[in-house]
Amino acid sequence: MPWTLIRKDGACDPELEERSLPVPYRLTVLGTGYLGATHAACMADLGFEVLGLDVDAAKIERLKAGELPIHEPGLEEVLRRNLASGRLRFTTSYEEAAAFGDVHFVCVGTPQKKGEYAADVSYLDAVVESLAPHLDRECLVVGKSTVPVGTAQRLADKLVRLAPAGSQVELAWNPEFLREGFAVHDTLHPDRIVLGVASERAEKVMRDVYEPLGEVPIVVTDYATSELVKTAANAFLATKISFINAMAEVCEASHADVKQLSLALSFDERIGGKFLNAGLGFGGGCLPKDIRAFMARAGELGADQALTFLREVDAINMRRRARMVDLARELAGGSFHGCTVCVLGAAFKPNSDDIRDSPALDVAVTIGRQGGRVTVYDPVALDNARRAHPELAYGESALDAARGANVVLMLTEWPEFVTLDPEELGSVVETRKIVDGRNALDPMSWRAAAWTYRALGRP
Template identity: 65%
Template sequence: MFSHRVRVATVRSMRMTVIGCGYLGAVHAACMAELGHEVIGIDVDPEKIAALQAARAPFYEPGLPELLERTMATGRLRFTTDIAEAAGSAVHFVCVGTPQKKGEFAADMKYVDAAVDALIPHLGAGELVVGKSTVPVGTAARLASRIADRAPDTEGLAWNPEFLREGHAVEDTLTPDRLVYGVDGGADTAEGKRAKALLDEVYATPLKRGTPLIVTDYQTAELVKVAANSFLATKISFINAMAELCEKVNADITQLADAIGHDDRIGRKFLNAGLGFGGGCLPKDIRAFMARAGELGADQTLTFLREVDSINMRRRIRMVDLAREVCDGSLIGRRVAVLGAAFKPLSDDIRDSPALNVAAQIRLQGGDVVLTDPAALDNARKAVPDISYAETVEDAVRGADVVLLLTEWKEYRDLEPATISGLVKNKRILDGRNALDPARWRAAGWTYRALGRPRA
């Protein structure tokens, strides 16, 4: 298991700023301090800053609380709401969010723009601004022009996209599978070489371990993250489309995925059929990618992503339909136990969560929903207050007409059928993540159904 400790090579400690201390920024700040740098995290939210300054993670991420405690004890990491404290840092990372605009597919850039505008008055000669947020292509050039006009003595702007997986963010930052620098004019310009030199100092430790590095222009660096997310989303929706066909002919999607996954041109990763993807990245990123393509006059280029998104959303509808089907055609008055609220395990993130969306839809159709989750209960309660919540699996399933596994936490994957058989009203389980062994549950007397799996 990854220990979240990195053996730091002998490198020059740099003073750097991380603007935006949400999921990306808080992890990045702590990891940069772990790599030996002096880091100041800045955010406009005083409650978030108070928590971080007390070495408390404001969200669930394995390894982050210990990392915060360790790095803050060294004195290399601190947090503030005062943007003026950015002055004097060699590098300034912009890590603020780019959520989807209300009523549109496009990304909302107001937080990125506000962060850069607030930072510019405090920039000094030779300092570099580095964007890490996921942005529409063309953003870096626009911001670079603004910085050049208002802070001409700086080294300008670089774009350094992040590739974090929630639940593995500390590991992914300290030991990345690749680094990408988008620099002004590309790697061969004088500006690009100076920006690269500064970023090489930031990432000296992973670079000395042989982490692959790609140095490119702004627009290519901006496209890397959205292209990667679009590919992953497409792969997930492809296997879920195959699951729809499997249900029609009573075939087994897991065996189909195993068979095609042996082809090394395809691979088995991200071919797990089920409820589909959610969270704060894939859904909004593919929609923003489509919107930006339209703005650039390339509407036809990404039309396939509309179907990717549509397939993904259909999975949620199908799970509700399946729950109603096993409950003899009606959810009214049925007690429905939902295992999982977060969009994925090892996270408390409920943004665009398929699990929470299904739970809310079942409630709207008259179901008596009781939901549990190891980490996301507080967030779920705030988002969907009109369903019931339970702290334990046992409390959630007691008296249930049907149990839905919707987030594949290890404790749910490892559930023993006998453990909860005596608690439920009817032994029916719907496996929304194809995470359980059908034979074991059926042998224990349960009706087992899953997306894309044979009925029996």
């Protein structure tokens, strides 16, 4: 089976010679959401034959037509290129997937349970219970979802119990480390690959599968450690974000500048500057629910005291949203009644249409409930926001959303918001008052244009 070497920018390079895969595995990807759609398209781009599966027939029809269910820069091009090549197909049939694949990647979600901190792993169980009865030959099932430690071993036992091929069906755990907005790059150029395996055979298969990526650090470990790598990484990142936001609270109390504080800290090589930008805090479908699930699982294991600090990490993060509402209310004169508020941003981060646990939308909804007339604009997440919160008003551009506003809130640091002209925006608002929720704007240029500028953690 031939494959084409991939350039650093993710495009196929026709000048590089074709080579043969070490072993002609055929891959399936079970679940075609953010993770699954990306993994399926990128593995096909590496030259594998890939069959994507989802129980949502409408989603599968869209994917077959080259339409993504998500917004992810560069992914649609990869999807369409591999549909056209014939290397990538989609189905709703588990029987077809089992007959097709040698390696089955499980890429379904593990959301937070309603009313609990724990992760809901029922989608994983559903995939295993639907796939296993059709597995009548040697194959490898590979979990990529973020799960509570101990899940992999339980699923491995279930596979052997339910599959006709029995112990010939093995499990590996291969956590993903994708960043929304950079998923294609992170899949094709990972900074490390973690393989949780129980046999040398499973390790060899996984090394063969990822061989086309070239020289990438590979950490081979047991199931439990591979599961903890992902949850520990997310917990560390969440802790670092909440640390600088806690410093922002101290800076506000002491009239210091958290932006300068962060800059000074970033030069310390033991600390570094990544994830050290104070602001509205983290959201999305990963960090918030993953740290809560980590705490819940630690409690089940009798190690809850080890992660009690994560409760404060979570609390600091949520306080940022409340503080943003307070700052906006201050600029509104103490009350939102009769006040028009423009919210720039609906997605939880730029380069994404993901509104799950979005701090920006949370603030917008809170202000609306407190009597404010809220108009939201986001470059790509408007449709998702409208469906989730039809009670809010929506603009078709930043200027449209800001028309007649008494207060403007910049809550998602899209490049088009960061580069807004203060004079142009000032020409459409009622009063020139802005709160920079991401510390991404230049205070001097906004104040020079007669704006009242406020930001979290800055004088």
